Amino acid sequence: MAKSVFLNLFLPMLLLRAGVRSEVIFHFENLCSETLYRASKPSIGDLEPDLPRYAYEIFNMDDHYSGSIWVRTGCSTNASNYFSCETGDCGNGIMECADLNPSLPVTLLNFIVSAPIVSYEVSLVHGQNIMVRIQPNGGTLMDGSGPCPMVECNKELSSVCPLKCLALNKAGIYVGCYSPCDAFKEPKYCCNGQGCQQDEYSLKYKGLCPSAHTYAGDPQPPTYHCKGADSYDITFCPAID
Template identity: 80%
Template sequence: MAKNVSLNLFLPMLLLCAGVQSDVTFTFENLCSDTLWRASNPSIGDLEPDLPRDTYEIFNMDDHYSGSIWVRTGCSTNASNYFSCETGDCGNGIMECAGLNPSFPITQLNFVVNNPIVSYEVSLKHGQNMLVRIKPNGGTLVDGSGPCPMVDCNKELSSVCPLDLIAGNKNDQYVGCNSPCDGYKDPKYCCNGNGCQPDEISVKYKGLCPFAHTYPGDNQPPIYQCKGADSYDITFCPAL
């Protein structure tokens, strides 16, 4: 199937940047079977957040940004015109999140953009609702250790997710897996005490997604700092 190529986010970002064009380019590709809806906090000015299946979009980021991007799944509008989603919902009833906090679980993509340096990570610290990959095109690590690596989480946590951390929709279908910190509110899992060590659940998550951070104190792999990449490809439901 031919992919839809959309530039519908490009012009809004130029307007938000007051005519100053950024050199930090993100691309979003949805290889999932259903439409996804982007969200972010702080807002990245995503005025058209829906990303239909087999769609590839180009997005110019601001030169300075620090925050999280995620996708919402299973979204719909009810008879009262209230917009809501099965995962990642922002609770405001409209399609645009406007920098609000989401309902968990979500797969977080955390970025710090300080052009020309971009830091990036895939985080499961608030669970998982989506398979994802971040792939810099070109660039080198700021510490000089080599090229900017790809990071991803491309396996479902459903096989290791404890039953009481499973997130289901109104039809009791699996839609994601919560983190133990969010699910249990226990300092053992939230690193509120002295030190911060992996727990038995986060270890299982890490076994499936070794390039993602799985608990609040997780720093392996490190959060990469990349300089000089041509773009950052963000793929949802990437091929193996």
């Protein structure tokens, strides 16, 4: 059951929704100018998909999970009550979305949760539809090299996105950037994760988002394995540094 707390107009809206009892807590915050609709593969459990603008939500994550979370943008319901989105759409006509392949491009947040250890990364392997940040609160890396770092892509790829990779909505407005593999569908831009090489486009994406993975098999940065963090802040449209 959800419990919502609304603050005054000068503060973000706080939404508290109870999920599965767990040691792993996710804080979702939407600093974008529109309502976002979350999706996951597989389902992350009892979580309402909508995250209104300026909303902040605390969710108890399932303590055993391996999969991807993303958000859908430009969403609406038509006269026939069919729900669809400009990016990340699941094609099922409803707000709930899990275990489906989203329409691209889409920024993926990949997690492996085995409490108290959480592995996490921001992936641009299928392009970008939203800017995002993952910030562990506390915790140390499993290899003992230090505290668990923040990873993000807080720059829009439009400035380096090739013409053929541009994703436009029906009005011709930019809504995201495809990955070279998804746009060109050529072997030199795609691989199975073994022996993959950075190309000129993923290199440009990396220049804007150095802590995100920009192509399949991207070794830098490594997927971080964090132990003992109090929580994980997941911010959509974070402030640009």
